[in-house]
Amino acid sequence: MLTIETLLPSDRDAWERLFRGYIEFYERTLPDAEYDRAWRRFQAGTAIHARGARDGDRLVGIAHFLIHPHTNAADVCYLQDLFTDRASRGRGVGRALIEHVANWAREHGCGQLYWRTHASNTTARVLYDQVAEHRGFIVYQRDL
Amino acid sequence: MLTIETLLPSDRDAWERLFRGYIEFYERTLPDAEYDRAWRRFQAGTAIHARGARDGDRLVGIAHFLIHPHTNAADVCYLQDLFTDRASRGRGVGRALIEHVANWAREHGCGQLYWRTHASNTTARVLYDQVAEHRGFIVYQRDL
């Protein structure tokens, strides 16, 4: 049975394993201190938010998200990070996390939920095409 | 001579004309009240921010942007709306606005500036490819 819940202090290690898997998927590395900082902010739950997917007592997926303003509509919710444990793929973990965040965002007055993915990530996009839409928008970024 | 400045109360009408041009470019419409609400928030300058490009005393371009948190890095700046008056295209207005916002974001502690565009908007992308990078990320969205 899959449940989606806030993360408890006892989830700290399991959460970090999953978040490291996510960071590695995009071939990035983070200083250890960033994991500490992120965890503290998730526990505070003011600026950024996290949820975990639990299969029995095992943490098998995570979602990180935040709300930000919009210049011409209601606030929007950005689902920044989403990751499912490799061993738990194909069982609806990602979908359950997305639906949970969508409900949470709606209850918090958001008019839209969005996220990014790499165009080449076709496996994830099969799911994303079922629960959301790619309307042709792409991201340009510049490190400052 | 092109200057980039905050918008003054006297820019209200010229700003709305430009913002309407932007909204129409993406084939959307906004209730009039949304223009009022956006303007008030830009004048407050807390959640969302605006700058105008002035050619002499004429407003020829606008940029709307905001800062939001990031789960594993410094805050980021989202340049949500960027528009240049049709008659002033090709004279560096968009580029000047982007550079201004990039500097502002850096001074405000942001580690990244980003924006979206439609993949088919190749004219704008010629500029964007010069001042930023499309690293292959695309947007999925879901109205709530």
Add this chain to the structure above:
Amino acid sequence: MLTIETLLPSDRDAWERLFRGYIEFYERTLPDAEYDRAWRRFQAGTAIHARGARDGDRLVGIAHFLIHPHTNAADVCYLQDLFTDRASRGRGVGRALIEHVANWAREHGCGQLYWRTHASNTTARVLYDQVAEHRGFIVYQRDL
């Protein structure tokens, strides 16, 4: 047991059902005469070629392909149409057809096999990403 074979005169009706499914997938329609013309050309097997995937005695998939010259390399093989019966999806029919055509093309001196798909066809792309590469090239076309 799946086998890939040339199409026999007795496959005419089953082939047309599949090809119609393919044409409908891309929301197109063809005059009936085009099905006749295509079939005759496939039976001739000079300019364009076809193979069928058979599951027992049932035709469950089709591939249409052709060889054309290349300005600076060996000839290339264009897999123009590929379709699997809806009821037989997920059982390797598409993959088996692609592998068969790739072998055939290699034996006929081709240096490359290629095909097109719509960028939004993420379900098919999960397979395509396993057997080939999207190297970032997109198609521009103009009806004459």
Add this chain to the structure above:
Amino acid sequence: MLTIETLLPSDRDAWERLFRGYIEFYERTLPDAEYDRAWRRFQAGTAIHARGARDGDRLVGIAHFLIHPHTNAADVCYLQDLFTDRASRGRGVGRALIEHVANWAREHGCGQLYWRTHASNTTARVLYDQVAEHRGFIVYQRDL
């Protein structure tokens, strides 16, 4: 004055310089023998075809193209290579070559002209969006 013509034996060197520029643009290299082979085939004009854009007596652009069959429509023309001398950019050379090939293809019974470009080649795409359409199709390829 820009004219589009078949390539003459006296164009051999100028043509190779342009074709090398094209090959380098895509970060590829070709053995010298491939240039010889391509030239001989263009001079024969049976399987593959070439045209040059001449500005006065200077060759400033080239187009290479071919016709191939289609499984369910008239033959199609593939514009495989298109290149304009760097010093002659922005003067309509590419557009003139495309229009010439489109006319030629129509006269030779083709129902469509198409070509590929890399999605990131936004400069070229500004022109392509004016003379043709990207209908969302992307290319998958596999070396044999």
